[in-house]
Amino acid sequence: MKDDDSSAVSGREAKELFAAWKNLPAIVLAVSGGPDSVALLWLAARWRNALSRGPRLLAVTVDHGLRAESAREAREVKRLAHTLGVAHRTMRWTGAKPKSGVPAAARAARYHLLARAARGGGASHVLTAHTRDDQAETLLMRLLRGSGISGLAAMARESERDGVVIARPLLSISKSRLIATLDRAGIGFVDDPTNHDTGFTRPRIRQVIEGLAAEGGDARNLARLASRLARANAAIDVLVDGAARYLALKDRWAMSPPATHRRSENASFDAESFVVLPEEIRLRLLLRAIDRFGHEGPAELGKAEALLAALDQTVQTGGKRRQKRLKQTLAGALISLTGGRIVIEPAPPRRRRGS
Template sequence: MPDDDHSVISARDAKRLFADWKDVPAIVLAVSGGPDSIALMWLAARWRRNLARGPRLIAVTVDHGLRAEAAREARDVKRLARALDLPHRTVRWNGAKPKTGLPAAARAARYQLLAQAARTSGATHILTAHTRDDQAETLLMRMLRGSGIAGLAAMARQSERDGVLLARPFLHISKSQLVATLNRAKIGFADDPTNRDMNFTRPRLRALLPALAAEGGDARNLARLASRLARANAAVEVLADGAERYLALREREASRPGFDAGIAGFKVFDFEAFAAVPEEVRVRLLQRAIDRFGPEGPAELGKVEALLSALDRASATTTGGKRPKLKQTLAGALISLVDGRIRIEQAPPRRRRGD
């Protein structure tokens, strides 16, 4: 595919972009009516027509009920879907809307509604139109929040959400290429004014991108950084898998035959063996166990890091030959350090006032 940000995406390019999903039974296309998602629908429909056999495509529009124009835009998407011989559904986010954290709440509702539509339609995948520009913005947002390696890997090409696979074929494609493709095909699209509303974080970061690009931090380089961080994150996950198996083996050897702490409803690590593992891997092992047994997760990275520091301090302050002790709750999990072992299990219910 040409590396020109304003180049048109050809039928051959589309075949390559959607190739990973040619054998799945059905796909939901998330189509809001903006240029990115309209391009997704148009390119996917053209790709499917050129296949002898391929997945059913179902276009789904989420109306968040936040803008008066949204209903009209959904009808416009339906008309275009009909012209492309695609079934279309509009699903609505009903109920009261939060006064704070609206973008995050709307995003969560959107994915939940899309997943419901996919299950109803027998679709295994949801395709979204996130672009390289979106990836760069996501990286910046997470960087400013102090995310770890996993967060800075930004959006994955494919991930699981609510029991459905969420796929993003355009993560290495610029938004301007999608707009150029629609202009060449003479296909209209909606303009969502909230994309320019400076009350929200993404539009403010978007406004900074030209200045960052002048210093070399353009969307292509930021997306490349996210890709490299995703590669590093995958490598650390492999190390964490190996460390988890090693620590489990150590625990089985020290316990009764057939003992498996995970199956028993708790996780146990030998403290000395755990302390010998690299810090990033230890953080992940704690986070995995807390998220597994703590019903209030996922645990925040900063709080897991603080817990690891507390464990290290407890070990460093041991005196008189006594083994260190620690007991702490996090995300609904109880973490104990007793007799040289770290034990993680679900915390007992909190006592209510008056009990």
């Protein structure tokens, strides 16, 4: 593919960008009306029309009701979609809106509504218009928040959310190329003023990237870094899979059948075998188990790191005569160390105040 930030995306490139999903029965396109998503709609429609057989396309616009213009913008997307021969549906975020954390809440509502539209339309995939610029911004935001390697891998080409696959075909394409594509096609788009409001995080991060560009930290290089970190993250996950099998095999050799029949109810590791593994591998094994058996959402990385340090210290300190014990809860999981084993299982429900 071309890497010219001022060139329009060609039909041939679009064919490559969407090729992975040509055999699906239906696809939902998330189209807000901004340049990125309108370009997604335009490119996907051209790609689909060039196929003898291909997926049904459904453009979905989520009207958050946060701006007076949003309803009109949704109607404009509908008009364009019908011009391109694509079905359209508007989903509305109804109910009370939060007074703080609006972007995060709006994003969660958007994905929830998109997933609902996908299920109703017989689609397993929702395509979003995230670009290389978005990838760079996500990397920098997570870097500043102290994310680990998996977080710095930023957005994957595909991920699962609310029971559907979220696919991002435009992650390698710059925003400027999408605007050039629309300019060549003579298609207009909406310029959402919140994208320039420095009261929100992403507009401020864009300003930071503009400053970093002079030192080589432009969106292209930041996105390339995210891609390399994603590659490293995938390799580490393979090692974690191997470590899990290693611990399971050691248990199979050392333990009698009655001691292993409760595997589905908890995760259990031999403590001495666990602590000799590399720290990142131990941390991910711990996080996997907590996410599986906990009932309060994903565990915070910093809290998981503190728990791992406590486990390590408990195992490694004290002689053989001293009983090593530890019991903590995290993200709805109970983590205990006793009898030389680390066990992760669902934590008992929290007691309500006054009960």
